[in-house]
Amino acid sequence: MTTSAPIKLRVFSLNCWGIRYLTKLRKERFHMIGDLLYNEQFDVILLQEVWCETDVLFLKQKLSSVYPHSHHFKSGFIGSGLVVFSKHRIQDAFLYRYSLNGYPYMAQHGDWFGGKAVGKILLDISGLAVHVFVTHLHAEYCRERDSYLPHRVVQAWELQQFIRHTSAGADVVILGGDLNMHPDDLGTRLLRNCTGLLDCFTETANFDGCEGGNTHISENPFTNPHELVPFGGGVRIDYILFKSLGPVDVSCESLSTTKGPIPGQPFSYSDHEALTAEFLLTTNKKGRGCPDREFGCFPDKLPDLVNTVNEARTEVKVGLHCAERMRHTAARTGIMGLVLLLLELAIAAVPLFALAPEQPFPKASFYLLGVLCIAVLLFASLLYIFYTMEVKALQGAEDEMRLAITSLQERLKESHKGLSWGHLQNPIVGQDPGHLQADNST
Amino acid sequence: MTTSAPIKLRVFSLNCWGIRYLTKLRKERFHMIGDLLYNEQFDVILLQEVWCETDVLFLKQKLSSVYPHSHHFKSGFIGSGLVVFSKHRIQDAFLYRYSLNGYPYMAQHGDWFGGKAVGKILLDISGLAVHVFVTHLHAEYCRERDSYLPHRVVQAWELQQFIRHTSAGADVVILGGDLNMHPDDLGTRLLRNCTGLLDCFTETANFDGCEGGNTHISENPFTNPHELVPFGGGVRIDYILFKSLGPVDVSCESLSTTKGPIPGQPFSYSDHEALTAEFLLTTNKKGRGCPDREFGCFPDKLPDLVNTVNEARTEVKVGLHCAERMRHTAARTGIMGLVLLLLELAIAAVPLFALAPEQPFPKASFYLLGVLCIAVLLFASLLYIFYTMEVKALQGAEDEMRLAITSLQERLKESHKGLSWGHLQNPIVGQDPGHLQADNST
Numbered sequence: 001m002t003t004s005a006p007i008k009l010r011v012f013s014l015n016c017w018g019i020r021y022l023t024k025l026r027k028e029r030f031h032m033i034g035d036l037l038y039n040e041q042f043d044v045i046l047l048q049e050v051w052c053e054t055d056v057l058f059l060k061q062k063l064s065s066v067y068p069h070s071h072h073f074k075s076g077f078i079g080s081g082l083v084v085f086s087k088h089r090i091q092d093a094f095l096y097r098y099s100l101n102g103y104p105y106m107a108q109h110g111d112w113f114g115g116k117a118v119g120k121i122l123l124d125i126s127g128l129a130v131h132v133f134v135t136h137l138h139a140e141y142c143r144e145r146d147s148y149l150p151h152r153v154v155q156a157w158e159l160q161q162f163i164r165h166t167s168a169g170a171d172v173v174i175l176g177g178d179l180n181m182h183p184d185d186l187g188t189r190l191l192r193n194c195t196g197l198l199d200c201f202t203e204t205a206n207f208d209g210c211e212g213g214n215t216h217i218s219e220n221p222f223t224n225p226h227e228l229v230p231f232g233g234g235v236r237i238d239y240i241l242f243k244s245l246g247p248v249d250v251s252c253e254s255l256s257t258t259k260g261p262i263p264g265q266p267f268s269y270s271d272h273e274a275l276t277a278e279f280l281l282t283t284n285k286k287g288r289g290c291p292d293r294e295f296g297c298f299p300d301k302l303p304d305l306v307n308t309v310n311e312a313r314t315e316v317k318v319g320l321h322c323a324e325r326m327r328h329t330a331a332r333t334g335i336m337g338l339v340l341l342l343l344e345l346a347i348a349a350v351p352l353f354a355l356a357p358e359q360p361f362p363k364a365s366f367y368l369l370g371v372l373c374i375a376v377l378l379f380a381s382l383l384y385i386f387y388t389m390e391v392k393a394l395q396g397a398e399d400e401m402r403l404a405i406t407s408l409q410e411r412l413k414e415s416h417k418g419l420s421w422g423h424l425q426n427p428i429v430g431q432d433p434g435h436l437q438a439d440n441s442t
Numbered sequence: 443m444t445t446s447a448p449i450k451l452r453v454f455s456l457n458c459w460g461i462r463y464l465t466k467l468r469k470e471r472f473h474m475i476g477d478l479l480y481n482e483q484f485d486v487i488l489l490q491e492v493w494c495e496t497d498v499l500f501l502k503q504k505l506s507s508v509y510p511h512s513h514h515f516k517s518g519f520i521g522s523g524l525v526v527f528s529k530h531r532i533q534d535a536f537l538y539r540y541s542l543n544g545y546p547y548m549a550q551h552g553d554w555f556g557g558k559a560v561g562k563i564l565l566d567i568s569g570l571a572v573h574v575f576v577t578h579l580h581a582e583y584c585r586e587r588d589s590y591l592p593h594r595v596v597q598a599w600e601l602q603q604f605i606r607h608t609s610a611g612a613d614v615v616i617l618g619g620d621l622n623m624h625p626d627d628l629g630t631r632l633l634r635n636c637t638g639l640l641d642c643f644t645e646t647a648n649f650d651g652c653e654g655g656n657t658h659i660s661e662n663p664f665t666n667p668h669e670l671v672p673f674g675g676g677v678r679i680d681y682i683l684f685k686s687l688g689p690v691d692v693s694c695e696s697l698s699t700t701k702g703p704i705p706g707q708p709f710s711y712s713d714h715e716a717l718t719a720e721f722l723l724t725t726n727k728k729g730r731g732c733p734d735r736e737f738g739c740f741p742d743k744l745p746d747l748v749n750t751v752n753e754a755r756t757e758v759k760v761g762l763h764c765a766e767r768m769r770h771t772a773a774r775t776g777i778m779g780l781v782l783l784l785l786e787l788a789i790a791a792v793p794l795f796a797l798a799p800e801q802p803f804p805k806a807s808f809y810l811l812g813v814l815c816i817a818v819l820l821f822a823s824l825l826y827i828f829y830t831m832e833v834k835a836l837q838g839a840e841d842e843m844r845l846a847i848t849s850l851q852e853r854l855k856e857s858h859k860g861l862s863w864g865h866l867q868n869p870i871v872g873q874d875p876g877h878l879q880a881d882n883s884t
Contacts, residue, residue: 071845074838075541077830091849093842094603097541099517104827113827115834120607161536165562168611364805371813385546385555388519392557396516400535403513407533 013176076115150319156187171246197241209257219260222271299415327387334380341373455618518557573612592761598629613688639683651699661702664713741857769829776822783815
C-alpha cells in the first residue's frame with residue numbers, strides 16, 4: 001500500500017463466442033471486438049470463448065499498443081478460451097482446471113473439449129495487490145433436466161475454493177466471466193456466500209443495460225428467442241464480482257451492458273452481452289478485513305452458508321449416484337462383451353476337438369461378431385475408467401464440502417457461545433445449530 | 443496469533459507403496475504402519491501411495507482415537523493416494539490435480555491412473571495458521587533417458603505455483619511427500635527457489651537416518667539393489683520442507699528416517715523410508731515476513747531463480763517438441779487409416795458401376811482390413827486428442843514461466859537501480875541482468 005488518492009478501475013468482460021467454423025461471422029465480430037477494446041480505455045479485459053489461436057493472435061497484435069500485457073490460459077483440447085488483456089503489468093498467472101467438465105462423447109455440446117478452468121492474474125495497481133480471476137463454467141443446455149448440474153456445482157465449488165485459497169494476500173479481488181448460472185442458482189449462491197464476493201449488478205447505483213442485467217437476451221440477433229421465452233426474454237449468466245480484503249474500500253461506481261444490436265454496427269459482438277464495470281478504490285486505514293482463508297467471517301451469515309453448502313452436497317450426491325450407475329452399466333456391458341468373446345473363442349475351438357472338421361458358423365458373421373465384441377469391450381473399458389474418474393472427483397468435492405460444513409458448524413457453535421464473537425454486531429438469536437449439522441453418512 | 447510459548451510439531455511422511463495385487467505384503471505392512479502411527483505421537487501424518495480404499499478405511503478406523511482428523515484426497519482412476527491424519531482439527535482441504543501425469547497407454551507404469559496431485563490442509567495450531575501440503579510426483583523409471591522429465595518439471599512448476607498462491611495467509615508452511623527427484627534435480631531446485639521452502643535435511647543439526655538422508659536404499663528388502671548401484675546404493679527423493687511466513691520462527695529440531703529393515707519387525711514398512719521431522723515454532727514479534735505471492739523476495743537470490751526458471755522452460759520446450767511430434771504422428775496415422783478406408787469403400791463400390799458382378803477381393807480379408815482401418819482411425823483420433831491436451835498444458839506452463847521470468851527481470855532491474863531495494867543487505871554487484879532475459883520467442 002503506497003497509495004492514498006482514489007483509483008479508478010475499468011473492467012470489461014465478454015463471452016466472445018469464437019468457435020471455429022461453427023459461430024456466425026466470427027472474423028468480422030472479432031474485428032469489431034478489437035476496435036471496441038482499442039478505442040475504449042479499460043484497465044483489465046476478461047474474455048471467454050476465444051477458442052481459436054488466430055483470434056488470440058489477432059487481438060494481441062491489434063491491442064499491443066494500448067494493452068501491452070496479456071495472458072492466454074491454455075487447457076483441454078481447444079481451450080480454455082480465457083484471455084486477459086491489461087494496461088497494468090501482469091506479475092503472475094495461474095490456472096486451475098476444473099476436475100469435471102462434461103463428457104467427451106457429448107461432442108455436440110463440446111464443453112469437455114474446451115477444458116473449462118479459472119485463470120488468475122496478479123496486478124500491482126498503484127501499490128495495491130489486485131487479484132483478477134476469469135472463468136467460464138459448463139453450459140446449461142436444458143434447465144428442466146440438466147444432467148450437467150452436478151458438474152457445474154462442483155465447478156462452482158472448486159471456483160470458490162480456488163478464489164478463497166489463493167487470495168489471502170490480495171487487497172482487491174475481482175472475478176469476471178460466464179458462469180452459465182442464474183443469479184439465484186445454487187452454484188452462484190455457493191460462490192457468493194463462500195467467498196463473500198459482491199455482485200456489481202446488485203451493488204451499483206448506476207446501472208445502464210438490459211433489463212435485469214441480462215446478458216443473454218432475445219434481442220441479440222445471434223440468439224434463438226424461443227429458448228429464452230420461459231425466462232421472460234433474457235437471463236443473467238455473465239457476471240463481474242468483487243470484494244476488498246486489504247486496507248482499501250472498493251465500490252462499484254457503475255455497471256453497463258451492451259443491449260443486443262450495436263448502434264452503427266451491422267451486428268452484435270457476440271451472442272452474449274458485454275459487461276463493463278467501473279470501480280473506485282479508496283484507501284482505508286482500518287487495515288485488513290476478514291482473511292480470505294476463513295469461511296464465513298460474518299456469523300450472521302453462517303446458517304445461510306451451511307445451508308448452501310449442504311444443498312450443494314446433496315446435488316453432488318445426486319451426481320455421484322448417476323456416475324456410479326453409469327459406471328455400473330459400463331462394467332456390465334464390458335463383461336457382456338467379454339463373455340460373448342469367450343463364447344466365440346469356445347465355438348472356434350469346437351472343431352479342434354470335435355469330429356466335425358467344419359466351422360458351424362458362416363465365417364464372415366463369425367469375424368464380425370468377434371470384432372463387435374472387442375469393440376464393445378474396449379469402449380466399455382474406456383467408459384469405466386472415465387466414470388471412475390468422475391466418481392472420484394465427485395467424492396473428492398463431497399468430502400471437501402463435508403469438511404467445510406463441520407468447520408462452519410464449529411464456528412457457529414463458537415458464535416452461539418459468544419466466546420469468539422465478542423465483537424458480534426448481529427448475534428444469531430434463537431437459531432439452533434443442530435439442524436445445520438453435516439450429514440456424516442457417506 | 444494468540445500464542446507465545448514455543449510449540450513442538452512432529453510431522454511424519456511415508457510413501458506406503460500400497461498397490462492392490464502388485465505390492466508385496468501390503469496388508470501386513472499396513473498393519474505395521476497403523477501400529478507405528480498409533481504408538482508414536484505425531485501431530486501430522488502425510489501418507490502417499492495409499493491406493494486402496496480398504497487401506498484408507500483400515501487406517502482411519504485404527505487411528506481415529508489418536509488422530510481424530512483425517513482427509514483422503516481423491517483423484518484420477520485409483521488416486522490420488524494422498525491421505526492425511528492430524529491431531530489438530532483440519533479446517534479446510536483443497537486439491538490441485540497436475541495437468542500432466544504420464545500417458546494412459548503406459549499402463550505398466552501406471553502413473554496416469556494415479557491422478558497425481560498436491561493436497562493442502564489448513565490447521566489452526568495454538569492460533570497459528572499452519573498450511574500443510576502433501577504431494578507425490580511422477581516416478582522416474584530411467585534416469586538416462588527419462589521421457590517423463592518434462593511432465594515432472596511441469597508438476598514441480600505447478601506445485602510451487604499452488605504453494606505460493608495459496609499460502610499468503612499462512613504463518614507456517616510445511617510440505618511433505620515423495621517428489622521422485624534428487625536434491626539437486628531441476629524440479630527440486632525450482633520448487634525450493636520459487637517458494638523459499640527450506641529442506642529439513644540440510645537445515646537440521648540433529649539428523650538420524652540413512653546416509654545422505656536417502657529414502658530409497660538398497661538395504662530395504664523391497665528394493666532392487668541393482669537399480670541403486672549407479673547412485674551409490676541410495677537416493678533421496680522423499681522430503682519434508684518448511685518455511686515461516688507469519689510472526690513466528692520455525693526451526694527443524696530434528697529429522698530422522700527409518701533405515702531399511704525395522705528392528706523387531708519381520709519386514710520394512712514400505713519400499714521407501716519414512717521421514718519424521720520435529721519443528722519448533724517460536725513467536726516472533728517482527729511481524730510478517732516476505733509475502734508469499736512475491737517471487738524472489740531476496741534480491742541476491744534473483745539471478746539464481748531466473749536461471750532455474752529458464753532451465754525449466756527449456757525442459758518444457760523439449761517436452762513440447764516431443765508432444766508435437768507425437769501429435770503429428772497420430773495425425774498422419776489417422777489420415778492413413780482414413781485413406782485406406784476410403785480406398786476400401788471405393789473398391790467395394792466398383793462392382794456397382796463395373797460390368798463384373800464379382801467382388802475382386804476375398805470377403806473375409808476385405809472386412810478384416812476395413813475393421814483394421816476403423817480401429818486405426820479411432821485410436822489415432824484418441825491419441826491426437828490426448829497429445830493436443832499435452833501440448834496445451836506444456837504451452838500453458840511455458841507461458842507462465844515466461845511471465846515469471848519477465849517479472850523477476852523487472853525486479854532484478856529495480857534492485858540494480860536500488861529504487862525498491864533500499865533495505866538491500868547484499869546488493870548484486872557487477873551482474874548484468876541482460877543475460878538473464880526471458881527468451882521471448884514462442
